[in-house]
Amino acid sequence: MDCKHFGICGSCGLYMLSYAEQLKQKEEKVSALLTPFWQGKLEVFDSPDAHYRARAEFRIWHEDERCDYAMGNIEKKGAVTIKECPKVIESIEERMWKLLEKINASQDVLKQRLFSVEFLATTTDECLVTLLYHRKLDNTWSQEAKLLETELNCKIMGRSRKQKVILSDEFVTEKLDIDGKTFTYLQYESGFTQPNPAVNVKMIEWAVVQAKKVGHGDFLESYCGLGNFTLPLSHYFDKVLATEISKRSIHAALQNCKLNDINNITFARLASEEMTEALNGVREFSRLKDIDLKSYDFSTVLVDPPRAGLDEGTIALISNIDHIIYISCNPETLARDLETLTKTHVVLEAAVYDQFPHTEHVESGVFLQKR
Ligand SMILES: C[S@@+](CC[C@H](N)C(=O)[O-])C[C@H]1O[C@@H](n2cnc3c(N)ncnc32)[C@H](O)[C@@H]1O
Known part of the structure; x- marks a missing residue:
């Protein structure tokens, strides 16, 4: 990679x-x-x-009117904005850049006080995106995020202090072929999953x-x-x-x-x-x-x-x-x-x-x- x-x-x-x-x-x-x-x-x-991680979490960096994904600097001094991340699996890769552009195009509804985005995805092309905010989420947010679910073919959740908004589900369904059999696993956003x-x-x-x-x-x-x-x-x-x-x-x-x-x-x-x-x-x-x-x-x-x-x-x-x-x-x-x-x-x-x-x-x- x-x-x-x-x-x-x-x-x-x-x-x-x-x-x-x-x-x-x-x-x-x-x-x-x-x-x-x-x-x-x-x-x-x-x-x-490459393309091996099914969970990924990015900070959101706000500068001027724009948001970008960010990660901690390797020397633990501040953040770096991220323009590619080849370790995430395809079902995240395909959606994360479109998501960023949609957030940037959304005026304030999706962008205002957004501080982190988490992805939980499967090898079966499911993806759950959690948007984390420092503000209370209202109906306008839910309506815009619901549209985003359709446009990106993913599930979206919103979180802020003491608030969790589930628009469709709070889990993804993974299917793994193990020892000649297929096992189905529901994987929840807040539960442990192997990455x-x-x-x-x-x-x-x-x-x-x-x-x-x-x-x-x-x-x-x-x-x-x-x-x-x-x-x-x-x-x-x-x-x-x-x-x-x-x-x-x-x-x-x-x-x-x-x-x-x-x-x-x-x-x-x-x-x-x-x-x-x-x-x-x-x-x-x-x-x-x-x-x-x-x-x-x-x-x-x-x-x-x-x-x-x-x-x-x-x-x-x-x-x-x-x-x-x-x-x-x-x-x-x-x-x-x-x-x-x-x-x-x-x-x-x-x-x-x-x-x-x-x-x-x-x-x-x-x-x-x-x-
Ligand atoms: C490394 S994960 C492994 C989970 C599971 N074996 C897997 O492969 O997905 C460790 C698990 O231990 C749980 N855990 C943490 N502390 C624990 C404790 N004191 N007793 C029991 N479970 C605990 C966590 O919630 C987590 O699910």
């Missing part, structure tokens, strides 16, 4: 290396962190070099390969989000219990389960720390009153925590389960958690998935089995 803003825009910090060199660097970094626990060959899953759909598919398929090796018993998942891993992995287990802290994501997960006609998953809104308390029997939750926790016999657990990694209670809980799939967006906290987990388990497989090309961020995963 080449971009005229490389070296100035803070969004892509690894612009000076070729894509192959970046990937090598990430592989070496994860390999070095995992060496104390595992000396095998990392599997490496690359990304398309790179091509790499997401490779990551889920890697987890499916590990699940197939177990192929029996019940499956526990924490940090399940909208059911990204849960739905495809559910085929390889008897019963599934999947938990997540976000109400919005659990709502999406329940809908996704129905849409895909899957009947063996129970989703519960629980922080990982609460899930541990519930499964250890130290605290009762009214949210779990219809779930017989004692009926589960977990052979496998999947965790996919935020950058901070796992808390001590969750580590202790999953140390009792025979197989662990640990997906991580921070190899440093993964390595920290493996110090404890490898007292009870051995690492059988490890992989790097390049969710975030042209940045230092790296996603990795390990598959562990009880000693």
Whole structure:
């Protein structure tokens, strides 16, 4: 990928290396962190070099009468106006420049006190655009934004302080081909979604390969989000219990389960720390009153925590389960958690998935089995 803003825009910090060199660097970094626990060959899953991001957020820069997209400067000093962004997927690329021209042509209705634009798009050419304002949105705004929906063939939402205006939907519908099947996922504007759909598919398929090796018993998942891993992995287990802290994501997960006609998953809104308390029997939750926790016999657990990694209670809980799939967006906290987990388990497989090309961020995963 080449971009005229490389070296100035803070969004892509690894612009000076070729894509192959970046990937090598990430592989070496994860390999070095995992060496104390595992000396095998990392599997490496690359990304398309351009048009890979299905989520993007731009600030709006106002100068004279005009608006432009802007990003933070690479040296964290102010903003750079953006004239191209080749990392966004085609369904964003096709709309974002037309949108900007429409906003600029709209006098004040769409433009006044607009401070940010967020795009959430799919590989099936759906796109949800959220316009964020420092002013209250009225009917005139809704009417003009509704016209924009038709002109750009997208969904539009408006947000300002304590106000959310949904003109059609607040989600997009993604369809991903995973392990020979097509899965449908509703992805909500305010819920977590994996940013790179091509790499997401490779990551889920890697987890499916590990699940197939177990192929029996019940499956526990924490940090399940909208059911990204849960739905495809559910085929390889008897019963599934999947938990997540976000109400919005659990709502999406329940809908996704129905849409895909899957009947063996129970989703519960629980922080990982609460899930541990519930499964250890130290605290009762009214949210779990219809779930017989004692009926589960977990052979496998999947965790996919935020950058901070796992808390001590969750580590202790999953140390009792025979197989662990640990997906991580921070190899440093993964390595920290493996110090404890490898007292009870051995690492059988490890992989790097390049969710975030042209940045230092790296996603990795390990598959562990009880000693
Ligand atoms: C890296 S995302 C992974 C989501 C999902 N596995 C996916 O692939 O889309 C982490 C998820 O953990 C959730 N989360 C954050 N803190 C949590 C906590 N303490 N307990 C449970 N879930 C949490 C977030 O809402 C988010 O959905």
